[in-house]
Amino acid sequence: MMQKIPLVIGIAGGSGSGKTTVAQKILNRVGADRIAYLQQDSYYKDLSTLPPAQHEEINFDHPNSVETELLIRHITSLRDMIPVEVPIYDFATDSRTPNTFIVQPSNVVLVEGILIFVDPELRKLFDVKIFVDTDADIRFIRRLHRDITERGRSTESVITQYYATVRPMHLEFVEPSKRYADVIIPEGGHNAAALDMVTARIESLLK
Numbered sequence: 001m002m003q004k005i006p007l008v009i010g011i012a013g014g015s016g017s018g019k020t021t022v023a024q025k026i027l028n029r030v031g032a033d034r035i036a037y038l039q040q041d042s043y044y045k046d047l048s049t050l051p052p053a054q055h056e057e058i059n060f061d062h063p064n065s066v067e068t069e070l071l072i073r074h075i076t077s078l079r080d081m082i083p084v085e086v087p088i089y090d091f092a093t094d095s096r097t098p099n100t101f102i103v104q105p106s107n108v109v110l111v112e113g114i115l116i117f118v119d120p121e122l123r124k125l126f127d128v129k130i131f132v133d134t135d136a137d138i139r140f141i142r143r144l145h146r147d148i149t150e151r152g153r154s155t156e157s158v159i160t161q162y163y164a165t166v167r168p169m170h171l172e173f174v175e176p177s178k179r180y181a182d183v184i185i186p187e188g189g190h191n192a193a194a195l196d197m198v199t200a201r202i203e204s205l206l207k
Contacts, residue, residue: 005079006036006078006079006081006105006106006107006108006109007107007108007109007127007128007202007205008075008078008079008108008109008111008125008126008127008128009108009109009110009111009126009127009128009129009130009198009202010111010112010116010117010123010125010126010128010129010130011023011110011111011112011113011116011130011131011132012112012113012114012115012116012117012129012130012131012132012174012177012178012181013114013131013132013133013134013174013188014114014134014136014139014170014174014175015061015114015139015143015166015170015174016134016138016139016140016141016142016143016146017132017133017134017139017142017188018132018134018142018187018188018189018190019112019113019114019132019188020039020112021188021189022112022130022132022185022188022189022195023037023039023110023112024189025189025195025199026110026195026198026199026202027110029195029199030108030199030202030203030206034106034107034108034206035106035108035109035110035202036078036103036104036105036106036108036109036110037103037109037110037111037112038071038074038075038078038084038086038103038109038110038111038112039111039112039113040066040071040111040112040113040114040115040116041089041091041113042086042087042088042089043066043067043068043070043071043087043089043113044060044065044066044067044089044094044096045065045066045067046095046096047094047095048093048094048095048096050094058094059165059169060161060165061114061115061165061166061169061170061173061174062165062169062173063115063118063119063173066113066115068119068121068122070087071111071116071122072119072121072122072125074086074103075109075111075122075125076125077105078103078105078106078109079109079125080105081105082105083102083103083104083105084102084103085100085101085102086100086101086102086103087100088100088101091150091151091152092151092152107205107206108202108205108206111126114170114174115173115174115177117129117131117177117178117180117181118173118174118177123180128182128183128201129180129181129182129183130181130182130183130184130185130198131177131178131181131183131184131185132185132188133178133184133185133186134186134187134188136167140162143158143162143166144158144159144162183197183198
């Protein structure tokens with residue numbers, strides 16, 4: 001039987017910390033069909049109405065760049081066992097595509113993103129808060145590789161953005177949010193002991 005209130009787990013950490021890897025390993029171990037999975041990256045605000053020149057002025061690492069209200073509504077709906085329609089974001093054009101995808105409710109809701117512990121209203125929705133803690137140099141290398149290979153960015157633009165917004169926003173918002181975590185996982189997806197503990201807790205709930 002489905003329990004009345006699902007367990008809501010948040011996974012936060014700096015850009016490139018490995019939080020997506022942690023989330024994917026949890027999904028693989030427990031079963032993606034048994035978890036409702038949301039990524040904060042899906043909730044960036046649509047910039048399609050702005051001139052392309054203004055896109056470079058947008059700070060994607062600031063909480064204001066995310067439509068947090070929609071993410072809160074979706075988590076609340078999944079807790080009420082109501083399916084949600086999640087936007088699909090195109091990082092090459094900084095806009096939402098016309099398409100969406102449906103996330104079905106489950107006994108476990110897993111939410112991942114760099115800023116999910118910053119907003120007090122969003123933070124209150126998490127029963128378990130996990131922070132993935134990784135050294136800054138590793139995070140930068142991972143972000144550089146991802147943005148070049150997956151998001152069509154140039155090396156120079158990634159470095160410029162890192163100095164201008166990524167690093168200062170990490171220090172202002174992401175790193176301080178670590179104090180709200182119930183569990184801190186060093187080394188991200190390479191920390192087998194921490195992953196064993198988290199997945200065992202989820203499996204225990206589902207049984």
